[in-house]
Amino acid sequence: MALLPETFLREFVLPLVVGGELHVHRPLDAEDLVSLEAEFVTVTEESLEVEQARQAIAAELWLYPVPTPLDRPSLELAAAVHNLLFLSHPGAKRWWVRSSPMRRLVSFTEACLRRPSPPRTGNELIARHTLLGKALEITRTDVEIRFWAGRRRFIGQEPPRRLFRWKELRGVRELRQQVTWAETELTQEQQQLLQLLLRQSPLTDLLSPGRAFPLFDWLPVAEYLADPRTCRLVCHRYLETGLDQVGPALAQAFWRLVDGGNNQQALQMVSGLVVYLYAATALTTEKKDHMRFDANHPMEALPVVLMVAARCGLVPEPSLLGDGRVQQRLVDWSGLPAASLGAVADELTHRLGQALAA
Amino acid sequence: MLEHVTANQTRFVAPGLSADSRGIALGRYCVVLLPSIDRVVGLFRGLSERGSLDDLLASLKILQVLTPLKSREFIVQIPVLSSHVADGVAAAVALMGGLTFTGSAKHFVRYRDSGSPLGYDVDNLHPGAGDFILYAADFVQAYNRERDLPFARLVLSLSLELDRRSELLPDQTTLLRTVPGLWRVVTAYLHRNNLPCEVAACDAQRHGRSEGERFYLIRCRLHPRMVRLFRTTPGIEVHQMVTERVAVQLGYRHPLELGSCGSIFDNDRFYLFSGQRKCLDVVLGGVSFFTSQALVQLGSAAESVTHQPFSPGEVGGVQVPLKLVTASGPRPAVRASRIPLVHAGWLKKLVYLLPPQALERYHICVAAESIYLLSDAEVEFVPLGTLFYQVALGILVPVGYELLPRVHPEVLVQHMGTGQEKLIFFSPDSERPVELDRSGFAPLTRRALARVEVQRVTPEPTPEVESASARMVNDPIGTFPLWGFTPATKTKKEEGG
Numbered sequence: 001m002a003l004l005p006e007t008f009l010r011e012f013v014l015p016l017v018v019g020g021e022l023h024v025h026r027p028l029d030a031e032d033l034v035s036l037e038a039e040f041v042t043v044t045e046e047s048l049e050v051e052q053a054r055q056a057i058a059a060e061l062w063l064y065p066v067p068t069p070l071d072r073p074s075l076e077l078a079a080a081v082h083n084l085l086f087l088s089h090p091g092a093k094r095w096w097v098r099s100s101p102m103r104r105l106v107s108f109t110e111a112c113l114r115r116p117s118p119p120r121t122g123n124e125l126i127a128r129h130t131l132l133g134k135a136l137e138i139t140r141t142d143v144e145i146r147f148w149a150g151r152r153r154f155i156g157q158e159p160p161r162r163l164f165r166w167k168e169l170r171g172v173r174e175l176r177q178q179v180t181w182a183e184t185e186l187t188q189e190q191q192q193l194l195q196l197l198l199r200q201s202p203l204t205d206l207l208s209p210g211r212a213f214p215l216f217d218w219l220p221v222a223e224y225l226a227d228p229r230t231c232r233l234v235c236h237r238y239l240e241t242g243l244d245q246v247g248p249a250l251a252q253a254f255w256r257l258v259d260g261g262n263n264q265q266a267l268q269m270v271s272g273l274v275v276y277l278y279a280a281t282a283l284t285t286e287k288k289d290h291m292r293f294d295a296n297h298p299m300e301a302l303p304v305v306l307m308v309a310a311r312c313g314l315v316p317e318p319s320l321l322g323d324g325r326v327q328q329r330l331v332d333w334s335g336l337p338a339a340s341l342g343a344v345a346d347e348l349t350h351r352l353g354q355a356l357a358a
Numbered sequence: 359m360l361e362h363v364t365a366n367q368t369r370f371v372a373p374g375l376s377a378d379s380r381g382i383a384l385g386r387y388c389v390v391l392l393p394s395i396d397r398v399v400g401l402f403r404g405l406s407e408r409g410s411l412d413d414l415l416a417s418l419k420i421l422q423v424l425t426p427l428k429s430r431e432f433i434v435q436i437p438v439l440s441s442h443v444a445d446g447v448a449a450a451v452a453l454m455g456g457l458t459f460t461g462s463a464k465h466f467v468r469y470r471d472s473g474s475p476l477g478y479d480v481d482n483l484h485p486g487a488g489d490f491i492l493y494a495a496d497f498v499q500a501y502n503r504e505r506d507l508p509f510a511r512l513v514l515s516l517s518l519e520l521d522r523r524s525e526l527l528p529d530q531t532t533l534l535r536t537v538p539g540l541w542r543v544v545t546a547y548l549h550r551n552n553l554p555c556e557v558a559a560c561d562a563q564r565h566g567r568s569e570g571e572r573f574y575l576i577r578c579r580l581h582p583r584m585v586r587l588f589r590t591t592p593g594i595e596v597h598q599m600v601t602e603r604v605a606v607q608l609g610y611r612h613p614l615e616l617g618s619c620g621s622i623f624d625n626d627r628f629y630l631f632s633g634q635r636k637c638l639d640v641v642l643g644g645v646s647f648f649t650s651q652a653l654v655q656l657g658s659a660a661e662s663v664t665h666q667p668f669s670p671g672e673v674g675g676v677q678v679p680l681k682l683v684t685a686s687g688p689r690p691a692v693r694a695s696r697i698p699l700v701h702a703g704w705l706k707k708l709v710y711l712l713p714p715q716a717l718e719r720y721h722i723c724v725a726a727e728s729i730y731l732l733s734d735a736e737v738e739f740v741p742l743g744t745l746f747y748q749v750a751l752g753i754l755v756p757v758g759y760e761l762l763p764r765v766h767p768e769v770l771v772q773h774m775g776t777g778q779e780k781l782i783f784f785s786p787d788s789e790r791p792v793e794l795d796r797s798g799f800a801p802l803t804r805r806a807l808a809r810v811e812v813q814r815v816t817p818e819p820t821p822e823v824e825s826a827s828a829r830m831v832n833d834p835i836g837t838f839p840l841w842g843f844t845p846a847t848k849t850k851k852e853e854g855g
Binding site: 015016018019020021022023024025026027029030031085086088089090091092096097098101102104105107108111134137138139140141155156157181 | 840
């Protein structure tokens with residue numbers, strides 16, 4: 001086995017859950033999975049620590065008890081993340097590493113990501129997110145050592161101490177750069193695997209709309225918004241982050257969904273979410289700062305989505321919004337973007353109308 | 359035949375049945391079928407003990423009925439307003455071996471029982487003639503009325519029962535029924551004993567006699583010794599008042615609770631139930647009492663009494679000291695224990711083992727040399743120290759000993775001055791008993807617990823989940839990291855091959 005089961009849990013799974021140094025070693029294979037599963041049939045100190053960390057994260061997200069067992073699907077997903085990170089390991093890119101075992105590794109990792117069924121309930125959503133929530137935030141420190149005769153680059157590794165000898169004489173310079181792993185140059189296989197990984201944790205997908213890669217897409221996650229508790233959690237997080245931060249990514253994803261066609265149900269879900277976001281904002285403030293947007297880029301503005309949703313009749317009945325002032329504010333806000341957009345507003349409304357009617 | 363009434367059933371075949379607020383099938387009356395008159399009396403006895411019969415008497419009927427085969431039975435028709443009343447009647451009837459039915463006019467179905475909690479209905483009505491048609495589980499029977507038995511007549515015709523436990527309450531007014539030749543003597547006796555009394559002359563009405571029998575009633579509050587005297591004196595009967603107009607001879611009791619059926623007694627009559635003579639004296643027009651002072655003959659002038667002042671002297675010559683001597687016989691209930699302080703460690707260990715009920719019962723007093731353990735009940739859980747039992751209130755003597763002379767416990771209490779506030783422990787080891795105040799005893803549960811050293815901890819904010827991001831570190835993986843990589847588990851066959 002690449003790593004002992006308890007070492008894998010302590011040095012990889014636990015940092016993946018709570019943060020810290022995430023040690024990537026040799027890739028895990030089917031035999032390793034069997035060993036892992038056999039090891040954690042009984043509770044060990046490491047598995048308990050992981051369980052407690054996942055419970056703590058779940059408690060911050062969800063008011064209800066969430067089971068977070070270290071079961072076969074969890075171990076498969078953890079192993080898949082490890083192998084996915086291994087593909088960025090400098091040791092995996094040496095010329096003598098043959099392509100056939102690499103293909104086997106990719107296909108095994110893909111199988112690990114496809115085998116667990118996607119979460120269905122809110123509890124399962126939270127449980128997956130406690131395990132994979134930080135996968136997109138994994139960072140890496142790359143070090144470049146420059147000296148008089150050349151340069152050496154160390155990806156996620158500490159350079160050997162010998163390179164720092166005679167520092168002055170050799171003109172040694174050390175450049176450290178922290179990068180987000182998901183934003184580095186990933187291979188095509190890695191990109192596909194990363195997208196598969198997000199399918200296994202839709203909440204992670206929903207809560208990171210502003211990521212660089214993979215682009216946020218409403219289609220695979222819109223169905224989860226049908227659960228009011230999940231929808232409420234997502235809205236709360238978006239409002240915490242700020243609509244100005246998440247708004248552009250959400251709006252762009254919305255228009256991609258509109259252009260995708262045949263997504264009426266998803267469109268209604270997402271429009272409902274946007275209306276809910278602004279209704280929740282209207283509960284606490286009557287300022288219109290958050291309605292500002294760049295008229296040159298209307299498809300990156302969430303207020304425009306609110307406007308077209310209102311024009312297409314996707315805003316719920318005013319009586320459902322409760323307070324009369326909230327109703328009035330929402331009506332006022334949904335009419336604001338039209339003044340600065342002019343004919344573009346009609347065109348966008350027409351596009352949404354067509355998508356809903358298709 | 360009978361059918362079980364179901365929940366929310368509103369329509370019934372039997373006429374006059376309806377569901378009450380609890381859904382129980384109930385008519386206007388409960389009809390009780392009893393085989394004999396003594397069962398009828400027993401029924402009313404049970405009902406009168408549970409509550410007042412006055413509410414029922416207005417519509418109550420007792421009927422002797424005939425079956426088509428001319429056998430006689432008794433039916434008691436009791437008006438009921440709710441199933442709660444009917445339940446009480448049914449419970450009393452069950453004790454008397456009768457059957458309870460309910461209905462409103464002629465058809466009466468069986469009242470509810472454990473087999474059918476909501477009662478019964480019938481599938482069809484019995485076509486036969488009769489004043490009462492009773493539907494039970496195993497029969498349907500028509501009954502014809504033979505005669506009515508008025509309840510008042512039933513009550514007044516019942517003989518008294520002997521009641522040896524009957525005693526007068528303190529300060530209870532007593533009636534003395536005396537024959538004409540004795541009333542003056544009795545009145546003078548009471549007057550001499552400084553007991554105020556009132557006297558009335560009465561003429562009793564009896565069945566079959568036109569003229570009344572004269573007797574005298576003396577109303578007073580008797581001393582217990584006089585009660586015994588008068589009860590054994592021929593010609594004098596001691597009666598106790600049951601109600602304002604009814605008195606029952608002391609030592610007897612009426613089969614029914616007469617206080618619960620006061621409405622059957624007329625306001626202008628006085629009723630005197632005599633158990634000794636087995637008759638009822640009814641005095642018409644009420645009873646007029648006169649105070650005895652005007653009636654007592656004090657006789658000739660008394661000689662002047664010379665008062666000789668006398669004060670009781672000291673009785674030192676006959677004072678007997680209390681002695682603690684060994685005793686044999688059954689072991690009395692242990693109420694206290696005296697445990698030497700050196701055995702306090704044992705007691706501590708025992709406290710851990712005591713059941714909670716026992717712990718709550720004990721009171722403890724720690725003295726200079728001993729620990730005194732007192733219990734409301736028996737001290738059987740603590741087999742430590744010297745065990746004491748209580749000979750009188752607050753006087754405790756070691757088990758196996760007794761106090762001599764064997765005086766009455768009350769005398770001991772008065773002599774020692776003990777009571778609710780003081781305890782005296784006699785001991786064979788010392789001549790002088792130990793006196794302790796009851797206030798010095800505290801519940802063992804309060805004394806047993808040692809002071810708990812607590813560590814004050816200031817609450818800290820709930821640790822938040824670290825939001826540190828995961829930092830990837832590429833470990834050394836060797837030259838051939840994919841060497842031996844197996845994407846699928848090997849089966850045993852593959853391994854063997």
